Amino acid sequence: MSARPRLLYVTDLAYPARGRRYCDEDIHLTARLRADFDLALCHPLDAAALMDGFDAVVVRNSGPVLGYQEAYDAFRERATARGTLVYNPLHGRGDMAGKQYLLDLTAAGYPVIPTVERAEDLHRLPEAAAYAVKPKAGADSIGLRFLAYEELAGLSYGELLVQPRVDFRYEVSFYFVDDRFQYALYAPDPERRWVLEPYEPTADDLDFARRFIDWNTLDHGIQRVDACRAPGGELLLVELEDLNPYLSLDRVPEPVRERFADALVHSLRAFLKAS
Structure with missing residues (x-):
């Protein structure tokens, strides 16, 4: 080299x-x-x-x-x-490998929006006004539909996931380089999910996000933990982005952008050295 x-x-x-x-x-x-x-x-x-x-x-x-x-x-x-x-290394267990992680995390009892993939498991989902149906290989809401419960039994399962539609208060994302937290952003208006503002996480918020970073076991890489604040106040995982997460760096102050870039340089150098 x-x-x-x-x-x-x-x-x-x-x-x-x-x-x-x-x-x-x-x-x-x-x-x-x-x-x-x-x-x-x-x-x-x-x-x-x-x-x-x-x-x-x-x-x-x-x-x-x-x-x-x-x-x-x-x-x-x-x-x-x-x-x-x-x-990021190709052994990531999040979105890099599809949406299977939502099923795995549900089964393991992690704080994630409950997810099933079979008609016979629909009874495990909490009651909701509507249900989100998405392809396992989906991204950027491609193929996402919202259906009533009575419509779910007739779906062709195999490559689909079903979740209750959560009436969340807002969505929040936590951004990491390796296992180091960098910043958080949130969308205070659920109808304008792409309009993000800086978010100051609590210690509990960071503990929540780090659980998924630890679960993914990537020693090096950029990860984004997307969550929603449920009506009861708890955070629930929406997505674990470990393939090519957009970072919304234009939404953070210049010192935060520079600190992130420095962390990325450090991570890349450590990744190359370790490999």
Whole structure:
């Protein structure tokens, strides 16, 4: 490895996101990373063909893999076969591996929105005015539907998950680099979930988020723990993002952005050294 490691930074700069510009985030981060690494950007469709010329591949705002599932699977297979370093590492147990973790965490008694995948398990869900039905491989609310309870029995199960629709007070996200908490953001208006503001977490909030970071066992990487504040005041996990979580860095003060970028540089250097 050279004195300045070479990173292939995977991003879809043209990805259309409602109310947000994902490309701005990657422009900011890559500008900071160039101070410590030799860096090139590429589209996710090009990653498998280009990655051999780099010391590691950093997957960032590459968009939902449902849009290029075959290419993503080929990238993972090639990276695994060649021993290519990928950040985040490919053994993540959260959204990187689909939505199975919601079932696993439900079964293990974690504070997560209760989730089932079979018609015969519907009775395990709490009563609700409506139920969310989503594909196991979904992302960005793709394929999400809300149905009445009597409509659930007729679904074709196998690749679907069902959850009660929670009348939450607000959603909040906790952002981590490795196991170190960086900042939190929340959407005070449930109808405008993409309008985020800084959130000051309590000690209990951080204990909640760290349970899922610990469960995921990623020594290095960026993770986002998405939760909702239920009517009773408790937090419930919505998603554990460990593939390419958008960071909403434009919603935090400049010192927080710089501290996050420094933490990312430190994490990448430790990841390369450990590997």
